[in-house]
Amino acid sequence: MCRSFRISRLSSSLPVRGVLAGTALFATGSWAVAATRSHGAGAGKAPPWSVAACMKMVGEDPSGALDYAQDAVHAGAGWQARHCRALAQLETGDEATAATDLEALAKLPTGHADGPSSADQAQLAREAADAWLALGQAARAQACAEYGLARQKQDQGLVIVLARALLDQNQTGAARDVLTGFLAVVPQASSQTYVLLATAERRMGQIGPALGHVSRALALDPLNPEALLERGIISEQQGHAASARQDWQQVLELAPDSHEADLARQDLAVMAADPDSP
Numbered sequence: 001m002c003r004s005f006r007i008s009r010l011s012s013s014l015p016v017r018g019v020l021a022g023t024a025l026f027a028t029g030s031w032a033v034a035a036t037r038s039h040g041a042g043a044g045k046a047p048p049w050s051v052a053a054c055m056k057m058v059g060e061d062p063s064g065a066l067d068y069a070q071d072a073v074h075a076g077a078g079w080q081a082r083h084c085r086a087l088a089q090l091e092t093g094d095e096a097t098a099a100t101d102l103e104a105l106a107k108l109p110t111g112h113a114d115g116p117s118s119a120d121q122a123q124l125a126r127e128a129a130d131a132w133l134a135l136g137q138a139a140r141a142q143a144c145a146e147y148g149l150a151r152q153k154q155d156q157g158l159v160i161v162l163a164r165a166l167l168d169q170n171q172t173g174a175a176r177d178v179l180t181g182f183l184a185v186v187p188q189a190s191s192q193t194y195v196l197l198a199t200a201e202r203r204m205g206q207i208g209p210a211l212g213h214v215s216r217a218l219a220l221d222p223l224n225p226e227a228l229l230e231r232g233i234i235s236e237q238q239g240h241a242a243s244a245r246q247d248w249q250q251v252l253e254l255a256p257d258s259h260e261a262d263l264a265r266q267d268l269a270v271m272a273a274d275p276d277s278p
Contacts, residue, residue: 049077054084062091078114079105083124090131099131103144106151122152129161138168154185156193163196167203176200191221198230202237210234225251225260232267241271 049072057065069085082105089098106124108116116124125148132141145162149155159182166175179197183189194217201210211234217227232247248264255261 049075049081051080051084054081055087058084058087058091062088066092079108079116087127095131095135099128099135099137099140102128102131103140106144106147118151122148122155122158124148125151126155126157126161129158129165133161133165133168138165141165142169154182156182156186156190160190160192160196163193163200167196167200172200172203176204191217191224191227193217194220195224195227195230198227198234202230202234207234207237211238223254225255225258228254229260229264232264236267236271245271 049068054065054069054072057068066085066088069081069088072081073085082101086098086101086105089095089101102124105116106121106128108121110116110118110121125144129141129144129148132138132144142162142165145158145165148158149162152158159178163175163178166172166178176197179193179200183193183197194213198210198212198214198217201207201213211231214227214231214234217224218231221227228247228251232244232251235241235247236244245268248268251258251260251264
């Protein structure tokens with residue numbers, strides 16, 4: 001399934017390109033770094049380096065965020081500046097560089113005042129796994145997800161990306177086991193978790209359990225395009241063409257530009273070409 005790295009667009013006005021150019025003084029271990037920039041004979045204050053400001057800028061102006069974070073990295077800022085730079089790279093289309101850097105950041109040692117915590121490492125590993133998965137490198141995504149789960153057990157986002165990576169490698173039984181193991185410990189899971197479990201079960205020919213789990217997903221989120229797509233596939237396999245067509249049409253209405261919509265269009269086209277289809 002297609003993954004998205006988009007960060008919520010925020011309305012606040014933020015400094016943009018080159019805000020840390022020139023001489024900068026960084027406070028070790030702090031989340032904000034004071035910066036100064038010379039202008040001729042006098043010196044003025046440049047906007048300070050701030051993790052929060054950089055993350056907001058990724059959503060509004062990813063190219064500006066890339067410059068902002070890059071200047072901070074060059075001036076000696078900590079891992080958070082590299083993290084923001086990687087997210088900006090994802091937004092500007094440099095997924096491979098971003099995935100490599102996110103994976104490296106996830107493996108930075110903990111225990112330092114300015115280093116990532118175990119929770120930070122898990123988040124970075126999840127973002128790296130998502131990036132590798134979007135690049136079609138499912139084995140590398142799997143490795144990142146497994147590393148992240150070693151740092152933060154039962155992290156739902158990591159479980160989901162691990163299951164996707166396993167499904168992409170046709171390791172269907174392993175994906176099912178990962179998801180059922182997670183649900184045994186965390187029964188109040190997201191709709192997406194149940195959809196992936198239904199997908200694994202359907203691929204294994206376990207249509208009854210698959211239908212039950214996709215129904216659970218839709219009970220949690222009735223307008224989930226991924227769940228509707230999956231239920232349509234299950235209905236079509238059961239010979240319920242009208243129900244399948246209805247679900248796929250709803251996917252097109254809810255998310256016409258999504259990966260799920262592309263798959264629904266393909267399924268509808270195959271159904272339309274079948275002279276025996278009702």
